[in-house]
Amino acid sequence: MEEFVKEYLNQGKRIDGRGFRDYRPIEIKHSVVSKAEGSAFVNLGGTKVYAGVKLDIGEPFPDSPNEGILIVNAEFTPLSSPEIEPGPPGEDAIELARIVDRIIRESQAIELEKLFIEEGKVWVVYVDLAVFDMRGNLMDASTLASIKALLHTRIPKVENGKIIRGEFVSKLPVIYKPVSVTIGKYNNNLLVDLSKEEEEVIDTKLVIGVRDDDKICAMQKQGIGALSFKDIEGALDLAIEKSKELRRLL
Amino acid sequence: MKKPEIPLIINGRRIDGRLPDEVREIKMSIGEILNADGSARVSFGNTEAIVAVYGPRALFPKFLQETDVGLVRVIYSMSPFSVDERKNPAPDRRSIEISKVTKEALSAAIFIEDFPKAVVDVYENIIQADGSTRVAAINAASLALASAGIPMKDLVAACSVGKVDDTLIVDLNGKEDNYSESDMAVAMMPSKGLITFLQMDGRLTKEEVLELLKKAEEVCKRIYELQKKTLLERYKMEKEEE
Numbered sequence: 001m002e003e004f005v006k007e008y009l010n011q012g013k014r015i016d017g018r019g020f021r022d023y024r025p026i027e028i029k030h031s032v033v034s035k036a037e038g039s040a041f042v043n044l045g046g047t048k049v050y051a052g053v054k055l056d057i058g059e060p061f062p063d064s065p066n067e068g069i070l071i072v073n074a075e076f077t078p079l080s081s082p083e084i085e086p087g088p089p090g091e092d093a094i095e096l097a098r099i100v101d102r103i104i105r106e107s108q109a110i111e112l113e114k115l116f117i118e119e120g121k122v123w124v125v126y127v128d129l130a131v132f133d134m135r136g137n138l139m140d141a142s143t144l145a146s147i148k149a150l151l152h153t154r155i156p157k158v159e160n161g162k163i164i165r166g167e168f169v170s171k172l173p174v175i176y177k178p179v180s181v182t183i184g185k186y187n188n189n190l191l192v193d194l195s196k197e198e199e200e201v202i203d204t205k206l207v208i209g210v211r212d213d214d215k216i217c218a219m220q221k222q223g224i225g226a227l228s229f230k231d232i233e234g235a236l237d238l239a240i241e242k243s244k245e246l247r248r249l250l
Numbered sequence: 251m252k253k254p255e256i257p258l259i260i261n262g263r264r265i266d267g268r269l270p271d272e273v274r275e276i277k278m279s280i281g282e283i284l285n286a287d288g289s290a291r292v293s294f295g296n297t298e299a300i301v302a303v304y305g306p307r308a309l310f311p312k313f314l315q316e317t318d319v320g321l322v323r324v325i326y327s328m329s330p331f332s333v334d335e336r337k338n339p340a341p342d343r344r345s346i347e348i349s350k351v352t353k354e355a356l357s358a359a360i361f362i363e364d365f366p367k368a369v370v371d372v373y374e375n376i377i378q379a380d381g382s383t384r385v386a387a388i389n390a391a392s393l394a395l396a397s398a399g400i401p402m403k404d405l406v407a408a409c410s411v412g413k414v415d416d417t418l419i420v421d422l423n424g425k426e427d428n429y430s431e432s433d434m435a436v437a438m439m440p441s442k443g444l445i446t447f448l449q450m451d452g453r454l455t456k457e458e459v460l461e462l463l464k465k466a467e468e469v470c471k472r473i474y475e476l477q478k479k480t481l482l483e484r485y486k487m488e489k490e491e492e
Contacts, residue, residue, distance in 0.1 A: 105451075222354065
């Protein structure tokens with residue numbers, strides 16, 4: 001399989017017939033879990049991810065006493081791949097969650113200062129990702145699912161300091177739709193949306209988080225290869241271009 | 251982003267008196283951990299990292315072995331006393347992520363096909379943290395790998411760059427790191443011009459990212475010269491002792 005994928009890439013082609021700059025079909029649904037304050041499901045070319053948002057009342061961090069808190073976690077369920085063993089998140093799941101966290105946080109997509117309840121009490125926004133099928137490019141699928149879920153998150157009613165689940169007072173203040181575009185490098189080519197088969201052959205990736213105003217809000221190089229300055233410049237252009245396409249789906 | 255209580259740039263100077271393009275005092279040394287196959291200590295101002303390399307050595311359990319390449323493992327950790335509030339010594343999510351991307355950054359520079367079935371363990375410890383700890387550790391790791399005789403394509407040199415108060419700066423200290431509008435950690439193989447580590451967060455235009463990368467390259471090249479000098483001096487001293 002690996003040789004087959006390489007042979008195609010060397011000819012400037014992909015085994016599923018896509019161009020290097022094409023995403024696979026993307027299906028996005030929201031409000032798929034009624035128990036959650038916000039939720040979304042993404043199917044990106046077979047990669048299936050749920051994002052669920054739960055809100056809780058918590059104590060603010062001492063250095064930002066008037067701001068809500070964002071916590072992102074990712075779970076690679078053993079359903080998702082024969083390589084995933086049940087157990088606590090491994091380094092890949094932790095990295096994924098932390099990149100999604102930075103994309104949401106650094107883009108300032110959520111107005112955290114509006115999540116103040118009263119002295120010593122703020123909303124804690126938990127974004128939990130549950131991965132059910134890993135068919136490549138989990139990163140971009142997870143960012144899409146997280147943002148879609150946040151866009152449809154409602155803040156529950158609070159009475160005497162207790163949350164009334166199922167009754168809502170307002171929408172979560174989300175003002176940007178950041179997306180991630182993960183770009184692989186094979187020889188001197190840049191490709192978006194790597195399939196599972198391509199990920200096994202391509203050892204260098206760059207995740208780029210892009211906000212609505214084209215500001216770059218996060219970057220992370222992944223894999224054991226290296227990138228030239230020209231690669232990075234090309235990847236930034238490609239990410240900005242593709243980010244608009246992805247954002248239209250949200 | 252938290253708002254700093256004080257501006258981070260006053261009259262063109264940073265809070266520690268540096269100019270935007272100025273790096274803190276860098277110190278490097280090699281070989282102080284006697285048990286290790288290679289070791290190094292690198293400091294940037296108050297930030298100090300010690301790294302030891304063990305291997306290549308046999309990898310167990312056996313199912314982890316790769317028949318065509320060797321494995322590189324990295325553990326980045328901060329000593330409990332390295333920060334203002336005591337840090338729990340157990341690995342946290344931040345350390346696990348840094349370890350993972352550092353492993354990839356170093357693997358890019360190592361001829362891993364030279365030691366199939368074996369492993370090289372890189373243990374990074376931050377003794378004192380004042381910003382830019384992951385890059386200080388990468389610089390030390392690269393020196394420790396070289397002094398352990400691990401075959402490498404090039405040394406890996408690393409630095410941090412960022413944006414505070416609308417000014418692009420290099421080598422962020424702890425305060426700047428906390429309150430920066432953006433920060434970026436970069437490691438590269440300077441003689442090849444290839445980037446092996448890149449983490450960025452904040453809000454930057456594409457042009458600003460590219461400008462910061464250029465600044466990072468300049469600093470990495472200077473660090474690279476220091477690394478080579480440190481290795482040469484160490485090697486020369488051993489020759490004289492013989």
